[in-house]
Amino acid sequence: MEKPKVLVVDDDKDIVEIIEVTLQDEFNVLKAYTGKEALSLAKKTPPDLIILDYILPDIDGPSICKTLRQDVFTLYTPILMLTGKGEVEDKVYGLETGADDYMVKPFSPSELLARVRMLIRRAHIQLDANPLTRLPGNVSITKELEKRMQNKEEFAVLYLDIDNFKALNDYYGFERGNEVIKTLARILLEATQEYESARSFIGHIGGDDFVIITLPEKAEIIAQKVINQFDKISPQFFDEKDRGKGYIETLDRTGKKRKFKFLTISIGITDNVNREFQHVAEISFRGAELKEYAKKFPQSKYIIDRRTSK
Numbered sequence: 001m002e003k004p005k006v007l008v009v010d011d012d013k014d015i016v017e018i019i020e021v022t023l024q025d026e027f028n029v030l031k032a033y034t035g036k037e038a039l040s041l042a043k044k045t046p047p048d049l050i051i052l053d054y055i056l057p058d059i060d061g062p063s064i065c066k067t068l069r070q071d072v073f074t075l076y077t078p079i080l081m082l083t084g085k086g087e088v089e090d091k092v093y094g095l096e097t098g099a100d101d102y103m104v105k106p107f108s109p110s111e112l113l114a115r116v117r118m119l120i121r122r123a124h125i126q127l128d129a130n131p132l133t134r135l136p137g138n139v140s141i142t143k144e145l146e147k148r149m150q151n152k153e154e155f156a157v158l159y160l161d162i163d164n165f166k167a168l169n170d171y172y173g174f175e176r177g178n179e180v181i182k183t184l185a186r187i188l189l190e191a192t193q194e195y196e197s198a199r200s201f202i203g204h205i206g207g208d209d210f211v212i213i214t215l216p217e218k219a220e221i222i223a224q225k226v227i228n229q230f231d232k233i234s235p236q237f238f239d240e241k242d243r244g245k246g247y248i249e250t251l252d253r254t255g256k257k258r259k260f261k262f263l264t265i266s267i268g269i270t271d272n273v274n275r276e277f278q279h280v281a282e283i284s285f286r287g288a289e290l291k292e293y294a295k296k297f298p299q300s301k302y303i304i305d306r307r308t309s310k
Contacts, residue, residue, distance in 0.1 A: 002028070003026065003027050003028040004026075004027050004028065004048035004049070004120055005027070005028045005030055005045065005046075005047040005048050005049075006023055006027045006028070006029055006030065006047055006048065006049045006050070006051060006116060007030045007031075007032060007038065007041060007042060007047040007049070007050045007051070008020065008023075008029055008030065008031050008032070008051045009032045009033075009035070009037075009038040009050065009051065009052045009053055009056070009061075009064070010033070010051075010053040010056075010082065011033050011034065011053065011056055011057050012053070013033070015053075015082075015105070016031050016033070018109065019051060019109075019112065021109075022109040022112055022113055023112075023113065023116060026113075026117075027048075027116070030045065030047060034056060034057060034058050034059075035056045035057075035058045035059025035060070035061075035063070035064050036058055036059065038050075038052070038056075038064060039059075039064065039067060039068070042068060042071075042073075042074050042077075043071065043073065043074075046073040046074060046077065046134055047074075047077060048077070048078075048120055048123075049077065049078045049079075049080065049116060049119055049120050049123075050068070050074070050077055050078070050079045050080070051080045051082060051112075051116070052064060052065065052079055052080065052081050052082065052099070053081075053082050053083070054081055054082065054083030054084075055083065055084070061081055061083070061099075062096075062097040062099075063097075065079055065081070065097040065098035065099055066097050066098060068098065069097075069098040070189075070193065071186075071189070073133065073134050073182075073185075074134070075134065075135075075189070076123065076129060076134060076135075076136070077123075077134065078100045078101070078119040078120060078122070078123045079098060079099045079100050079101075080099070080100065080101045080102070080103060080115060080116065080119060081099040081101070081102045081103070082103055082104075082105055082107070083102075083103075083104060083105065084104070084105045100119055101115055101119055103115065128140055130204040130206070132178055132181060132182065132204075133181065133182060133185040133204045135185060135202055135203055135204035135210075136201070136202075136203045136204070137203065137204060137205070137206070138203075138205060138206070140203060141201075141203035141205065141211055141213075142280050144201050144203070144213055145157070145213065145280045145283060146280060148213065149272075149277060149280075154215070154216055154271070154272060154273055155213055155214065155215065155216065155271060155272060156213070156214055156215065156216040156218070156219035156269055156270070156271035156273075157211060157212070157213050157269070157270055157271070157283055157287055158211065158212040158213075158214070158219060158222065158223055158267050158268070158269050158287075158302075159209070159210075159211055159267065159268045159269075159284075159287035159288060159290070159291045160184075160188075160209070160210045160211070160212070160226065160265060160266070160267045160291070161207075161208050161209045161210070161265070161266060161291065162180065162181075162184065162208040162263050162264075162265055162266075163263060163264040163265065163266055163295060163300075164260045164261070164263055164264070165177065165180065165207075165208040165263065166253070167248065167250050167252070167260040168180065168237060168238075168248065168260070168263060170250055170251070171248045171250045171260075172237075172239070172248075176237065177208075179237070180208070180237050180263065181207075181208055183233060183237075184208070184210065184230065184265070185202075185204065185210070187226055187229045187230055187233075188202050188210060188212060188226060189202060190229070191212075191222045191225040191226045191229065192212060192214060192222060199214060199215050200212060200213065200214040200215075200218070200222075201213040201214070211287075216271045216273050219269050219271065219304070220269070220302070220304060223267045223269060223302035223304075224302070226265065226267065227265060227267070227300040227301075227302065230263075230264075230265045230300060231264070231265075231300050234262045234263045234264070235262050237262075237263060238262065246261060246262065247259040247260055247261050247262075248260050261298075264298070264299055264300040264301075265300045266291050266292075266294035266295045266297075266300070266301060266302075267291065267294060267301070267302035267303070268286075268287045268288065268289065268290025268291030268292070268293070268294055268302070268303055268305075269287075269290065269302055269303065269304040269305065270283060270286040270287050270290060270304075270305040271305070274307075275307070286305055290303045290304070290305055291303070
């Protein structure tokens with residue numbers, strides 16, 4: 001079994017070495033000595049936890065925290081902030097910018113190990129994250145919907161998946177398919193960040209299926225933005241020779257050879273503005289029904305449920 005990855009970010013090489021020795025038996029330790037290096041490494045190889053120094057030569061720890069919390073792949077990654085300062089203000093500011101825990105240097109290696117274990121364990125319990133996108137999975141999606149229903153909030157749910165994804169995955173291989181899924185995850189994050197991101201939730205159901213929970217008045221705006229961005233980048237998922245033709249040729253689900261054009265995206269949108277849902281399964285059923293209808297169109301499309309039940 002692969003060890004969890006811990007990214008250690010500190011410009012003091014002695015500190016980095018102490019942390020590496022402390023963690024190396026249980027964790028795969030990645031090292032960065034500047035903020036720029038840390039952001040690059042976190043994006044390239046998303047870690048399971050980040051140990052981050054408060055003060056670095058180029059970018060300070062809180063600024064790095066803010067940037068990491070804006071990236072879909074590190075949005076939910078636990079961050080343990082280290083500092084040589086003991087002031088309460090620094091601790092509060094670090095936590096406000098996205099850190100999950102805080103330790104003052106010099107620290108006890110045994111306490112550091114205990115904190116790292118606790119943060120990773122807590123993250124796994126609280127977030128059934130998809131290993132590819134690091135987005136919340138089905139358990140978290142259900143909990144989020146149930147919470148909003150119990151609080152009598154008005155919300156809209158977007159169910160999204162990629163058309164002809166299986167054909168591309170079969171033709172080019174799973175690595176290309178993973179690239180597509182991660183790209184869509186970034187597009188979803190960017191779309192919701194622009195429109196009421198604090199009230200939006202992105203979940204990864206599995207494969208190429210995603211969900212966004214947001215404010216009803218933002219649903220169509222977000223859907224259109226996702227379609228615009230995905231359609232713009234979609235041709236790049238084809239190799240140059242296939243891009244020129246505008247299609248790939250491979251077997252469909254029935255085993256028949258056929259041509260598949262550039263990937264498109266289908267979105268089904270439902271909300272509780274003019275209806276009351278009794279169970280999460282009702283929401284899922286309506287969303288899936290609308291998404292399947294959107295798939296009947298050859299281009300990227302969103303379908304919104306305008307039926308009422310009250």
